[in-house]
Amino acid sequence: MIRLGRAPTDRKGFTFDPRGGLVAIDSGGGEAWLRFHPASGWAPADGCDPEVRDLLDLYLPLCGCGPSGVQVVGHLGQSLNGCIATQSGDSCWVTGPENIRHLHRMRALSDAVLVGAETVVRDDPRLTTRLVPGGSPTRVVLDPHRRVRAEHNVCRDGEAPTLVIGTRSRVPPGRLGEAEIAGVPERDGRLDLAAVLGVLRERGLDRVFIEGGGVTVSAFLHAGLLDRLQVTVAPLLIGGGRPGVHLPPAATMGECLRPRCRVFRMGGDLLFDCEPRVPADAAEGEGLSRVI
Ligand SMILES: NC(=O)c1ccc[n+]([C@@H]2O[C@H](COP(=O)([O-])OP(=O)(O)OC[C@H]3O[C@@H](n4cnc5c(N)ncnc54)[C@H](OP(=O)(O)O)[C@@H]3O)[C@@H](O)[C@H]2O)c1
The missing domain is CATH 3.40.430.10 (Dihydrofolate Reductase, subunit A)
Structure with missing residues (x-):
């Protein structure tokens, strides 16, 4: 799996090697699956394979660090x-x-x-x-x-x-x-x-x-x-099973998350x-x- 922490500076297009490693390719290369934009961060590249895009949509937000690190x-x-x-x-x-x-x-x-x-x-x-x-x-x-x-x-x-x-x-x-x-x-x-x-x-x-x-x-x-x-x-x-998320009671729907x-x-x-x-x-x- 890829882990994206550090922003690249010199290349803008990326693809993956067969083991899932991230490989930089020349800017403008049509086969890029992933791009880095300084303003908005990582995103699937325009011509990205639809199956890969689905995976990136789910996992990209989880690959970078949150604001608190x-x-x-x-x-x-x-x-x-x-x-x-x-x-x-x-x-x-x-x-x-x-x-x-x-x-x-x-x-x-x-x-x-x-x-x-x-x-x-x-x-x-x-x-x-x-x-x-x-x-x-x-x-x-x-x-x-x-x-x-x-x-x-x-x-x-x-x-x-x-x-x-x-x-x-x-x-x-x-x-x-x-x-x-x-x-x-x-x-x-x-x-x-x-x-x-x-x-x-x-x-x-x-x-x-x-x-x-x-x-x-x-x-x-x-x-x-x-x-x-x-x-x-x-x-x-599941009859009478163990609960998943349980939170303190809320009085109204407006108080619910x-x-x-x-x-x-x-x-x-x-x-x-x-x-x-x-x-x-x-x-x-x-x-x-x-x-x-
Ligand atoms: N379907 C799923 O996604 C999934 C995932 C994982 C597990 N499971 C199943 O769920 C069941 C276990 O889940 P569960 O909800 O009963 O228990 P759990 O969350 O696995 O464990 C709860 C226990 O962890 C300790 N703990 C958790 N938070 C704590 C805190 N803030 N302070 C102190 N201790 C804390 C406490 O231990 P003490 O009791 O010692 O105080 C607490 O009773 C199992 O049957 C397992 O097979 C299902």
Whole structure:
């Protein structure tokens, strides 16, 4: 996967090599897929292959750094009725293979992939990049009560660095298998999530992909720390399942968050790529659907 951080100065047209690396080509070359404009940044080139354009439309905004230098993206795959797993915690699989590939792309584009303790205890995921080219990000687990064990994959397999984050007052720094343990202060009895991002930033981990579950993504959303919220909806109904996004109650529709959103079709699923801090603008023609 490409990662675009630094603005090029001397060339304006780009294409990709077979491994997905970015290759500069002479300005004006007709075969460019990507262009850089000093005023507006990266954009698909005019003659870009339509399939490539669809991918660039989705991923280009996620390749550059946000204004703060940090880009935090949360993702949940949910049923039509808003569940991410059954009540017992089974979530294999809610969404289809196209969306699972998207998760691996997001991992490859991120410095860190972060999940809540319940996801590790229930699923024992590896959280590595395996379905697309690209490196595996640092794995981060929020685990205030030390529920994660040295036997869990992320602490055992050594396939990527792992950081287990607990409460500073209760969890002494140290190691858990191959993983490092770090502590952050509490806020309102929970981990201070801004402090979590601060710990990651200190380690150069600016692009953070929060891959679940619902409790963790919702906590970042409620704290106003998500640059993007991606919700993939699968045509599936889960009876009495675990909720995806849950927020404090709102009294009126006017108080509800209606963010700017782009829609992408992924196989049989729909991905809603939302910017929680930017209100929807009806004039922008929301509801575009692109096929990935
Ligand atoms: N469909 C999907 O997209 C998807 C993705 C991932 C997981 N899943 C499924 O979802 C289920 C797990 O999701 P979940 O929502 O139940 O739990 P979760 O978000 O994976 O983990 C929640 C736990 O993480 C810790 N945590 C998160 N935020 C915290 C904060 N601000 N402060 C302190 N601790 C915090 C807490 O641990 P303590 O409980 O120890 O306090 C909390 O209970 C599993 O069944 C998994 O299979 C689905």
